[in-house]
Amino acid sequence: MNNLPYPILSTIIFLPVIGVLVLLIISRSQETLLKWVALIFAVATFLLSLPLFINFDKSTFKMQFVERHDWIPAWNIKYYLGVDGISVFLVLLTTLSTVLCVLISWHAIKIKVKEFYIAILLTCGAIAGVFCSLDFILFYIFWEAMLIPMYLIIGVWGGPNRIYATIKFILYTLVGSVLLLVGIIFLYLYGGTSDILELMERTYPYTMQLWLFWAFFAAFAIKVPMFPVHTWLPDAHTEAPTAGSVILAAILIKMGAYGFLRFSLPFFPEATKSMVPAMLTLSVIAIIYAGLVCLAQKDLKRLIAYSSVSHMGFITMGIFALNSQGIEGGILQMINHGVVTGALFMCVGIIYDRTHSRQIADHQGLSIPMPVFAAFAMVFTLAAIGLPGTNGFIGEFLTILGGFTANKLVGVLAATGVIIGAGYMLWLYQRLFFMRIHEKVVGLPDMDLREIVTLTPLLILVFWIGVYPVPFLDFMHPSVQHLLERVNVAGGMQEMNIARTLMEVIR
Amino acid sequence: MLPELFFAYFAVTIVLFSIFVVTARNPVHSVLWMLLLFFHIAGLYLFLNAEFIAAIQIIIYAGAILVLYLFVVFLLNLREELKIYRFIGGWPSGLTFGIALLAVIILSIRSFIAAPPGKYSINLIREETHTKALAKLLYTDYLFPFEIISVILLVAIVGVIVLAKRRLKT
Amino acid sequence: MKLYLLIPFLPLAAFVINILFGRTLIRDKAHWVSCPTIIGSLVVSVITLIDVINGKIINEDLYTWVVSEKFIVSIGFLIDQLTAVMLIVVTGVGSLIFIYSIGYMHGDKGYYRYFAYLSLFVFFMLMLVMGNNFLVLYLGWEGVGLCSYFLIGFWFEKKSASDAGKKAFITCRFGDFGFALGVILIFLTFGTLHYVPVFDEVKGVAGQTINILGWEVDLITLIALLLFAGAVGKSAQIPLHVWLPDAMEGPTPVSALIHAATMVTAGVFMVARCNPIFNLSEVAMLTVAVIGAVTSLFAATIAIFQNDIKRIIAYSTISHLGMMFAACGVGAYAAGIFHLYTHGFFKALLFLAAGSVIHAAHHNDIQRMGGLKKYQPITYITMLIAALSAGGIPGLAGFFSKDEIIWSTFASGSPVGTLVWILMIAIAFFTPFYSFRMIFLTFHGKFRGTHEEEHHLHESPPVMTIPLMLLAAGALGAGWVGIPTILGGGAHIAHFLEPVLGHPELHGTHAQEFGVMGLSTTIALSGIVIAAILYLIKTYLPLRLAQGFSGIYRVVFNKYYVDELYNLTIVKPGLWIADSFIERFTDAKIIEGIVNGVPRSIGRFAGILRKVQTGITQHYAIIMAAGVFILIVLILW
Amino acid sequence: MNLQFPDLTPVMPELFMTALALILLCTELLVKKKGILAALSILGVVVVAYTLIGSSGTTFGGMFVSDGYSTFFKVIFFVNAILSVLISIKYIAIERVNFGEYYSLILISTLGMMIMASAADLIVLYLGLELMALSTYVLAGFIRYDIKSNEAALKYFLLGAFSSAFLLYGISMIYGLTGTTDIKSIALYISEKGLTENPALSLSMILFAVAFGFKIAAVPFHMWAPDAYEGAPTSITAFMSVGPKAAGFAVLGRVFMIAFASIKLEWVAVFIPLSILSMAVGNIVAIAQTNIKRMLAYSSIAHAGYALLGIIAANNEGLASMMSYLMIYAFMNIGAFAVVIMLRSEDFKGDSISDYEGLSRAHPLLAALMLIFMFSLTGIPPTAGFMAKLYVFMSAINAGYTWLVVVAVVFAVISAYFYLRIIMYMYMREPKVEVSLSTSPSLGLALGVTTVAVLAIGVFPLYLVELARAAISGF
């Protein structure tokens, strides 16, 4: 139970909403004030979310900081929040990203400033809600509500082709989430409750599991995004404003992976097991396929977007490896990817703010005018290619280890993704920062204090997780163990059931 | 045998007149066929011991409604009307579905089972006279629908005024 | 007090300080941060070495690094005999190169950056050799690769430099791919990654097989080969050798430190470290020996025709690395490590001397040099010592280690050993030949450059020449710790390393040993002589020979077209697939075709469907009637 | 002879409503300011709503029943009437049809709906339906100098009369089969006499479905809707996209759930294709529209398809979900129309989708409201539209129609395309024309009420759900 003096999870979700209300009453001409109010609320949310990290009880898999109130008694739907080792970091990542998104947009956003910060705060609040919800319907509401501000963020403040991108984004994700909705309703009616923990305790018939698995898969796979439903992401990333890309990369697409962990695995263990080969195959295809596509990109953001797909492939591979290393690696990689890819998008944003071009060819020799920035970008690039000592290594290694344990070929193929990753990232870095200086970048100012402040927390996280990941991993052990027990025990029961039916048939 | 003959006469004429109504080139002719049709239907009602209904069929339908139609028909440009084709494009499909509908309706009412007779036998109605029996019911059991009809007629009055008024106020 | 911790963390501290404050505060005083720290490391290393000699082996965990269920790995250090030797090589050679760099890099605008990277490199290299488990090894492994990437591409404005850096990193990644899988397989087999338990239990799993894609493969062999794949990448063996020559784009001291003395030898170190695993697999040993020997010869032949002074030395490095692997492959790990140790000195010296030459000549092409000995006497002498040492002239450091290898291969008694021995003998000819070709072309004869260039020629400053001289001393005498018993030496190093590396079974008499020694010496001397004939006396001959054997010449001169082959078979098709097939076809046409096609066809369908709404009331009514009809038919029949 | 005076308590709201309409007709002659009429009608409706309390019971020999079910629908009708009046005041002045009859007709039409909702006898039902329909025909053609309005009225009228003829034929058929027109007695007779297999009964059921399907604008009986919605005065479009549809659902629920209870399987089989087709045609054709009223008309067709899911579930929970759906739909749809109306000014039509381009630049608040309504119509939380869809999906899945819900959600995605297009125009395009809004306090009030309702129900649907459940409990 929550032993803090305030309902921490509700605060995380709704403090941004309060911020939105405050923003609403401020005149739109006072842009500086708007920014500061948004920043203050974002920072406050972040600070208030820190007890999650400090006060978390690492010895139990049980939900913590639980809040539970009646919400729609007629449907037995509760306002039920809580975090465990799987979700706690995602919540923290969300609150951190909010702050960074506000900061990174400080000068980049020039039109409809008020709406922009409203949208940012709403998105982050809703995404935090997704990670905290322990009630299915509540979960789904946050899951979908996030789309509204995100639609605007990409569509209003995005690049030239933003309308296509945003419509693609929203329709793509809607296709998945409506199937999720059907699945949720089905589960809810089957179990008579929408309490996730309670539903998790039940066993479901195998055929039903299979159907529901695919329904859930539709939503989560699109969100992740897994091959072959990944094509919305490059467009969305490319056209979104920097903050939008950061939200997308850092937290939004984690919702999919989180969904797999929180729902698909424990709810449908047998179905998951029988679908593992398919899932692993898709993951590996994503890793290699997206990696190769990266080699062909000419647009900065598009390249990083595809690299995101590739990295998310590692995460899904880890998750569906169904072993401790894989899943913990997957969770850690979720955080890592959030940090690193988020940071890379910020880097792109910093470049874009200066040159207003996303073409790789328009930038060369950036490290001459911007040495500090080059150093920052280098660190994130290295983290992205999984260099030991950075966070990327731990996550990638654990997921590959998990994948290899589950299926050797998968592990081997995934490991090739590491080579390709080094290829495209270093090539990108070379084309951006090295070689003779391009005339367009001559005399660009280096990062200012705000930008340094924005990127530094991520830099610290890169090294912290890379050098000493144990504090992070410790959060996960009980929850992941519990999850695996659930998957494995249920699997045993399934076999028993099959055996029993076989016996009956024989008799 | 006589009732059947009567019925056959009425049935044949009703059907024929109906067809004439919908096929006549000249709307005035249509209205006039309609008039004849209504008289025959009224005759059929009489045959079914429904004197009052027969009476209002003639008074309201033939007397009021059809006259209204006639007025409006004359209001419109008839000369133009006679020159052009009377059916819309794609009328064969309309005809097809009309006939198809008739076929399925007939097929489905073949096995029609009527409900058991109620208390208003012919004798009872004769005893009380048809109009009185109907009126009693209208003012007692069917008072509520009767009141609704009054509102409907009111709407008709208001509606016609609103729609057909010539001058715009504002 | 864990003193040994200072060894890696002093350079790390130097890196942090330099990278944080270098640009603003330290600037051209960066060496005042880096040099003292590495000398400090050297001092501690020496102390540690003495401890080790006294029997104090350290195996300690600093802290737990990664925990996931059974997967528990620490940041921990193992300092045994092998490590101690490596520590001396790294910090010793490193210190000298650091000092040398002060002169060489003087005035470069990336001065602080250079020292920062160099310090970082030393840190990772030390982590690599000091780690007590495979994951720390991997950390160092990738870390040195990274620094190599930085330093090769140090002059990043040059496209060739940044290309070379990238190439080095990515080529190594191919090897690391195998290495990482090997590490994973080790964990899955032994449940731990720490050396001691793994090596203790390795005998227990001998003979086990593992199913890979339906093939039953010997587990130990697989692990060994996967690990060796990493070594092949890092130590630039065939087929992953292509990056090392290009790596010469970096500053010359970097080539000396990273691409000669330390990083590239990491592969040898790793194979030696994992000798309990390799020993159990004949196939793996055979592979190591053959690849090593073939690479060695291969690189030596290429070196003959190169004109870039640094590339010659680079190919020479590949060749020597091959020899070390060949030694390991026949079980003579100690010989390999011994050669690693001596090679560290003479090859670093060669590079530094070459650097001194380049410093004066401002280019790398030996065809445009000549007669430099009068301008750069110290450089000339030191380089001569290095070349003699490399060539295996008796008495010098290189001779003892090289001879040890040749003898070991000869005496291993296996057919492979004999084959390798034959190749080694051939190399014994080539090595002095190309070394002296280089020296003759550089220092002897007349200067062949422009007059203005000649004007600039001068001896390097003391800060560069002193390290040269110190290294020359090493190239001379470093081998004396391993003088074989038949020559009256104690073969100290072999005995010293025996607890870790074991002792190879050698079958041979003293007479044979003398015979082999004599043969190789003779051949080496003949190499020098032929070089002298071709490049000092009859200088017209090389050209004529090249014309006479133009086919062979062209193939070898172009490095057997390996780069071109890779370009054609891997890089080009890879990019083509990425661009034309996946990006333009699969992604844009198929997936996006469906993704955009479905909404588009819905939109088109909407356009058609709205035509039903004709605006004519009867049509509406007809549709209603049709609806009624269809419903009735649907329900009643 | 029994001339007992009937109990008037249950029918009180209807009586008051009639009186109100008549009073308005009379006052129109006296007052010059039409705003007073509007205020009067709103106040009157509030009073009528007040009389709803305690009006439960059956009267007129069982022909009229006032129960929870009818009360709930009457509340929808009142909401519809009040909001429609609110959005009309300025609008009909702009359209220069500011006549007092307008309000009376709205009220009479509402009266017709109320009678429909309470009808327990097919005769009453028919008359209520005609009352509602006739007044709506007139309202649709209210801008009589406008050819579009004429056309709308004409098409609506012709097809409406056509469909009610079908209804009558169905009534005659069932009358012949059962000898009664009382809904409960019909049910009793059918189940007692085992008429369930009789094709004539099925025919009659289908004819009912056709007539009601017409009122709720379900495909293929929807053809009138786009034209009528586009041509009718916008306020009336709002009015008739909610009121007659809700009334249609009210009678649909009562007739089919009670009278045809024993042939559930058959009528469910009728409504499933209707529902699928409605969702399909409504959502797909809406994509191709350029006129926002027409687009909303197709959207309204699609929403009928969703609400039909509640009917298809064929149980009390299904009905409750359908009722909640309609209530929510009333708010969000009228809200959307209120925005549409706001764009209409003296010399600017403002009903083309392209008129919304860049609306957020000049009128951010209005754009934000439209955004809420559009998302609500799409069914994205935390708006009420989501809860509406959730509830009907829940009841449909509960009844075993998971596949149907899958179809429904797929079409919901398609619907997102055209709803979000409006938002895209408002927020992501640059304005091409200067749009001046015709604001008025009443319009603002309507927008405020609908927005608050959409959001409040979206976040706290419990009251509505409980209300709907309570309403259905005595069914």
Place this chain on the structure above:
Amino acid sequence: MVPLNWYMLLSAVVFTIGVTGFLMRRNIIIMLMSIELMLNGVNINLVALSHYLQDMRGQILTFFVISVAAAEAAIGLAIIIALFRNKATAHVDEVQEMKG
């Protein structure tokens, strides 16, 4: 005695003739008359049933139908007149401002 079915058949025929007329004719007034035909078809049915079931309900409904028909006719004709004023036509296929 004439069987009930005959009446019902007649009613069905008249009804569908009305339907067909409605579906085919261009003239709005004739369409209106077709609707009247349909209503009359229903009325025949109702009166006949009323007679055979010995129940007055059918006739009462007929009475209401006739009244409603009157109201409908009035409003329908008013709409036609309003339309005619704006666009001088009585042909339904010429009234297609709105479609699609």
